Amino acid sequence: MxxxxxxxxxxxxxxxxxxxxxxxxxxxxxxxxxxxxxxxxxxxxxxxxxxxxxxxxxxxxxxxxxxxxxxxxxxxxAPFDDATTHHAQQIAASMHELAARMAVPALSPDHVTQMRRANAEFAASIADGDTEAALRADDRFHDVLVRAGGNPMISDVLETVTPLLRRVERLRFGSFAAHDSVTQHDAIVDAAAAGDAELTARLCRENWLSLGSARG
Structure with a gap:
């Protein structure tokens, strides 16, 4: 036409x-x-x-x-609401779990390097108290697995639920609890680098369910 x-x-x-x-x-x-x-x-x-x-x-x-x-x-x-936040966490956790399970068999050494670099930037941003930079680095970290998974519908779903969680993450990443996320990310990268798709998927799910309540 x-x-x-x-x-x-x-x-x-x-x-x-x-x-x-x-x-x-x-x-x-x-x-x-x-x-x-x-x-x-x-x-x-x-x-x-x-x-x-x-x-x-x-x-x-x-x-x-x-x-x-x-x-x-x-x-x-919308005010902060624990129930709504928990619902969004469940969806995000499931999507990232699925993305990881699909991505690990297709990961290259460059993908692993990207994840390690993003987590190093994430840790440095938290140490500097730069919440905005920490959020951007966190996005880059998780996006490696989402993109490598190759299912665009996962990204579409995450685009809907992730903004709601960003408000909670702003509280978490400005607190000492954010250091737990750095450790969780390290474990995710190690599992992915070892080619263990099931462990990587489980760790990704746990990471997204660990954000805590809407009140931080």
């Missing part, structure tokens, strides 16, 4: 995704605090977009557990 000459649909998708990402990141990093009211007019002024992509983004954030909508009244940033 001929290539369409109009690019309206991709542009709309990009706009909607950008609004979602901006709101998601502001919630995760605490710029928009738990319980804060989200007003369409204020978001319009902030992001310079119309109400339609804002409402679409808010619906998506509600499905991810980051906002709560009270029809006819208000939409607010």
């Amino acid at each position: 001929p290539v369409p000459q109009t690019g309206g649909a991709p542009a709309r998708e990009l706009l909607r995704d950008n609004v979602y990402a901006s709101l998601r990141d502001a919630i995760v990093d605490g710029t928009l605090a738990p319980g804060e009211r989200l007003r369409d007019t204020e978001i319009e002024a902030w992001l310079g977009v119309s109400r339609t992509p804002i409402r679409e983004a808010l619906l998506r954030l509600e499905r991810a557990g980051l906002v709560i909508s009270h029809p006819g009244r208000a939409t607010i940033v």
Whole structure:
């Protein structure tokens, strides 16, 4: 078929995704605090977009557990909630467990090097008290197995549940408990390097279930 000459649909998708990402990141990093009211007019002024992509983004954030909508009244940033966090942990743990089980047989020495490097950066960031850098390094560490696993649907699921957990991780990675994650990562790399897919999968699951409660 001929290539369409109009690019309206991709542009709309990009706009909607950008609004979602901006709101998601502001919630995760605490710029928009738990319980804060989200007003369409204020978001319009902030992001310079119309109400339609804002409402679409808010619906998506509600499905991810980051906002709560009270029809006819208000939409607010979701408070920390242990039950919701635990549900997200269960999904994330299962996805990372599956990714690890699929990835280990396909791992190369370079994959293992990437994981060790990411964990070294993770440990250094925690020692420096740089929570943002620690989160980025943690993402790089786990992403090695997710990408090597080769199942794009795992990434799609994780994109939905991970932002909710990022708020909890910000608390954990700013505390002494974060050092436990460094040790857990080391054990994951050792198991992966040894080619033990089942042990790697179990350790990944335990790592994601160890975040603790929403109150840190």
